[in-house]
Amino acid sequence: MKRKIAAIFAADIAGYSRLVAEDEEETLRRLASYRSVVDDFIAKAGGRIFNTAGDAVLAEFPSAVDAVRCAIDIQESLRTRNMAYPPSRQMSFRIGITIGDVVERDGDLLGDGVNIAARLEGLAEVGGICVSRAVHEQVANKLSVQFADIGAQEVKNIPTPVHAYMVAMRREDGSYSTPQVKKPGAKPAPAPNWMWPLVVAVVSIVAIGVAGFLYFTKLEQTSTAVATSSPPPAATAAAVPSAPATPATTAPSPAAKAPASTPTATPTTNPTATAAASPTPAPSSPAAAAKFPADQVPFVGERARAYLTNEYSAAGDSKAFALNIGGFVGYALNQPNEDAARSAALDQCQKRADTAQSPRRCEIYAVGNNIIYAHGRPPMPPQPWVRVDPMTQRPFASKDVPMVRDQAKARLESFVPAAKSRAVALGPGGQYFMVVGTATIDEAARRALESCGAFAGGACMIVAVDDNFTVPIPSALRVTGFFHAASNPSIIADARDDVVRKLGEAMGWNAVAVGTAGRPGLGLKAADEQTAVNGALAECAKRDSDCHVIAIGPFTVGPIN
Template sequence: MKRKIAAIFAADIAGYSRLVAEDEEETLRRLASYREVIDDFIAKASGRIFNTAGDAVLAEFPSAVDAVRCAIDIQESLRTRNMAYPPSRQMSFRIGITIGDVVERNGDLLGDGVNIAARLEGLAEVGGICVSRAVHEQVANKLSVQFADIGAQEVKNIPTPVHAYMVAMRREDGSYSKPQLKKTASKMAAAPVWMWPLVVAVVSIVGIVVTGFLYNTKLKQTATAAAPPAVTPSAAPSPTPAAMAASPTPATQTAKAPMAAMPPSNAGAAMAPMPAPSPAPAMTGKLAAESVPFINERVRNYLASEYSAAGDYKAFALNIGGFTGSALNQPNEEAARNAAVEQCQKRADAAQSPRRCEIYAVGNNVVYAHGKPPMPPAPYFRHDAVTERAFVSKDFPIVRDPQKVRLENMFVPAAKSRSVALGPGGQYFMVLGASSAEDAARRSLESCGAIAGVPCVVVAIDDNFVVPIPTLLRITGLFYPATNAQIGADARGEVVHKLADAMGWNAVAVGTAGRPGLGLKAADEQTAVNSALADCAKRDSDCHVIAIGPFTVGPIN
């Protein structure tokens, strides 16, 4: 580990949970598109992204000037993109920037500098930028930027107040907006001293009145409870078990507080992998080696034999990247837990895995908090001579160029069996050197699903793409027909059924009324597209293709 001074940039989407709950696929597609913009600006400003989590981005810059200039460019670019959407569907970032002393470990940055940047981001306006006083002092005379001083701010987990400034963002006419200052507790300290006795007296009187009111109300409620209940219509029915179990909160939002449970708008369509992620219930019960996710066959055999036969105290830890650790014959349960996690984490750190290790089992009991990863139905992949072709990294869909370079450097030369699974927002996971293609596919899907929060798709096995890769239209995401909002709700089930076992090239088109047209089992992409459009035109108007194979598609820019 080494220490250094850096300008830390933290960005996060305002209202991301709501956007995902309303339309997950469209939100994830736009997030991937907006991230391309952000990543490009950061790279051009000599910045480096050192961590991401869901919709959050953390980056470092060599100077505060570079960081602020980059943040302004990002906000202005995204503001222009947002104009194409109604206010309720606009995706706006908040950005916080500070200069601080940080610790670098395996490419990640840790320390108060990172924490303060994240807190400043929380203070920023939607679509705005908030900076610390250190950044303001560095930038004030070097950039033609206007600031609003919002004073010392008390922020979570930071012992001393942080003096912060809002950046005034430029309007379309070239003028600058006036930041809306947030009211903070620190401003109460500026009240005249003579006012405090009055405040205390008023608060005391209000407290006495409220207490008396609540006491009398409680007496009335108690008396009412003793009487026979009256039959009255309920103003709001209690949530059903199904509604209480559903949650739109993606499992990937580790930095977000979960939303209140609510049923997704498409709860009635449950015929295919659901793209709306919901936290899986914690895994409990007896340890069954064949049910443990992420691990290879060697570890599975170890769990079934040596680990299961060992006496207490023992524990087993893993992370979603497939790294594991175990501890047998420990003096107590706590020692077993600590030793297993430490061993797993050392292995993960040595391989530069960004995923943290967690306890999966204590003794022979499963205590894993995250449940089973979401998986698609089996078979996980199929060889189809009509669509299968040689793997080429530059043609890998959805992901950005740095990820394509990583696939070229790691996946292509790796030993068989190997697999890459892809999620709807560009999440992907590769498994290399597995015991079989089936094992590689299962493990890549488990890890990708745990990261994405929804079932992923196996895109490549060994040297070949095992799904059709469209070229006539631009790939925008993964296609979930059971929940696709462009298809009429009453037609989704039929689309799912007809696509289930269709080999060859398949395409889906829809018109203005959401009536689908299908082109199935075609010998080439163009034939599938033409068939889908012709089928759609029989029952709808202004038809256009929305999916080819497992991918959603749009016009090529």
């Protein structure tokens, strides 16, 4: 064993047990992804991870400056990643850092330095960093970082208080937060002795008032029951005189007034209060009873839809939801009014989109539970969206994506190394949209088709999933567009339905050829492109003259220039 002085870094995930309980598989997958980010930053900063357990990470650094700079980089990187998830599913680390004398044994570090770092991590805000005074003294004049002094903190199993500082983390707008931490162990000051007689007197007066109110209320109820021969006392409060009461003579109770006068009142009502205001129970308002149609929301992932189904739908009316066609979202719940909800949701969505450099602007999709999105649902192709055919499937290569300009193909090079599940949708005019890192292929395909369709103005096609093309990509001829046999003018009208039927049943490579009279020839279920082309030309030549190929797979084709 040997002793040394080291900067100790401790981190773990806030609310990790809850995240695992809600969705174990997804949480573990994301933990591995986030840990790779953390490990990479630690290695680049010259640190060494000496212990891990579950979601916790312990590392040592040669200097406090390196440790704090690394912690800031980690938190800012993970904050950006978390923007893709609703607040309830975000995975945020707390980080604590100290300088201490530690003992090294078989590569592990032991001692008070490690324990204090772990306790500081527990004091940190979610997504924040807490450091000891020793660390603050080392980095205060070396890094352009703001700190908040939270004073001496009493922490578990450490005999003396630890003086701690919180690092002010940068917000999405570039400003810095001001941490507010309640000191553990701080107890409210006892009330001065002179206040006790005053408290006793106030309590006594209130008690006398309540007793008097209850007595006269009981007396009034008894008199009303005798004079009107009303139902039992439980129903008397809901009874009304035989003459219809007008608003001028019968005022509803305060509980019944609250929902009408307060915009932020919850949609549920008190049955007793409702009965007191009217002889018949008031029906629930449509806005309160309606379930937000989360399954209709385009562009977003299933996690966002689940949040809309549960948290958003159950919240009060003063709320709003914003999105853009890239799948970025913003939520605002329990706002003072609808205008505030609109502004907050739109601002949150746009900040997330700007951080990811999304070129599309955010728009308000819903206010309350009412959809106000002006563009409706994007055009979608019929299902199935993905057809896996081993005969035509081959590895994805961005250079082979048809109809896409070279500059756009360069951007598609990031598709293969991205996280699974992923999909590329291609539009009829060469537009495309890729979605990566989703839970399932179905989700990736849906989102890619929705986003692609929204800016293409027409139904798109899934051309790649994960590592492979899912449709045959012609190479013998140039792709010029999508092939729709039912409306293709090159094919005579009375033959189109037959072509549609035969192509719909055929897997493998397929080709269509026509002659001067528009009589089609089909090459179906071929093992390769050239065989399909030869078969289509041969069949066409039996019915027509001057035959040429007009389609290969799902694409129209023409001569290569």
